[in-house]
Amino acid sequence: MLAPLKEIVTRYGLLAQKSLGQHFLFDLNLTGKIARLAGDLTQGTTIEVGPGPGGLTRALLENGAAQVIAIEKDRRCREALSEVEAAYPGRLQVIEGDALKIEAAHLGVAPRRIVANLPYNVGTPLLIGWLKSIRSFESLTLMFQKEVADRMAAPVRSPAYGRLSALVQWQCEVKKLFDLPPAAFTPPPKVSSSVVRLTPKPVTEPADFALFERVTASAFGQRRKMLRSSLKSLGDAETLLTQAGIEPTARAEEIGYAGFAALARALQERTTTP
Numbered sequence: 479m480l481a482p483l484k485e486i487v488t489r490y491g492l493l494a495q496k497s498l499g500q501h502f503l504f505d506l507n508l509t510g511k512i513a514r515l516a517g518d519l520t521q522g523t524t525i526e527v528g529p530g531p532g533g534l535t536r537a538l539l540e541n542g543a544a545q546v547i548a549i550e551k552d553r554r555c556r557e558a559l560s561e562v563e564a565a566y567p568g569r570l571q572v573i574e575g576d577a578l579k580i581e582a583a584h585l586g587v588a589p590r591r592i593v594a595n596l597p598y599n600v601g602t603p604l605l606i607g608w609l610k611s612i613r614s615f616e617s618l619t620l621m622f623q624k625e626v627a628d629r630m631a632a633p634v635r636s637p638a639y640g641r642l643s644a645l646v647q648w649q650c651e652v653k654k655l656f657d658l659p660p661a662a663f664t665p666p667p668k669v670s671s672s673v674v675r676l677t678p679k680p681v682t683e684p685a686d687f688a689l690f691e692r693v694t695a696s697a698f699g700q701r702r703k704m705l706r707s708s709l710k711s712l713g714d715a716e717t718l719l720t721q722a723g724i725e726p727t728a729r730a731e732e733i734g735y736a737g738f739a740a741l742a743r744a745l746q747e748r749t750t751t752p
């Protein structure tokens with residue numbers, strides 16, 4: 479029988495470290511809810527980033543995960559996680575390391591899914607890395623700062639719509655599952671959090687990932703300006719916009735992911751056409 483999480487944290491002296499974005503979930507109802515919302519875990523591999531003392535990890539295993547591969551940067555969590563490994567023999571593998579440097583798409587076996595209460599300081603770069611090989615995953619069920627989750631789900635023309643919205647919506651269906659107040663965590667963060675499910679969708683607007691990022695970075699870099707002006711750094715913005723079928727007087731917040739994909743294709747055509 480595993481000891482309660484709070485006891486584990488005390489036993490191994492796992493005082494939360496701010497630099498590692500450590501805000502632990504001890505409430506079994508919440509960790510259970512996240513694990514259930516992550517879908518069927520009985521096939522393939524469930525990848526968890528930042529298991530910490532192992533609260534969500536336990537819930538994933540309790541909810542039938544066939545195999546969990548958990549990546550944790552904080553070596554102090556090793557013993558706490560060893561206890562979970564021993565309680566679920568052969569079903570948990572812990573990788574000690576930085577998730578930013580590990581190619582999650584190659585871990586374990588398909589179907590792969592990622593489930594994580596993410597460290598907020600690296601949540602967005604981790605997500606962008608996973609989006610690059612999104613078709614390696616059947617779903618991502620992730621906890622972010624609420625403000626970041628809102629941006630991912632924001633519709634075109636809304637104040638929160640931006641680079642991240644276009645990029646995520648280009649690749650995935652986005653569903654906000656539920657919000658959590660700061661008090662749900664130990665120690666409480668300054669802001670509220672949200673759990674989001676991202677499901678990869680078929681490619682309807684093919685474009686090069688890096689060029690899509692470049693185009694959205696320029697467009698939203700000056701989001702109040704007309705695109706013919708904000709895209710100047712890409713060179714001959716008016717031609718690019720015409721090729722993409724976008725009014726040069728439009729603004730970034732009015733353009734959905736299909737428009738940015740068309741711009742990325744126009745940019746690519748320019749670089750590949752002699």
Ligand code: SAM
Pocket residue numbers: 498499500501502503504527528529530531532533534535549550551552575576577578595596597598600
């Ligand atoms: N999963 C635990 C929970 O829900 O209670 C802990 C979540 S806490 C918000 C984030 C965890 O990510 C911490 O355990 C932290 O040490 C870990 N972490 C931070 N940066 C990391 C990185 N670059 N790679 C892997 N783990 C990281």
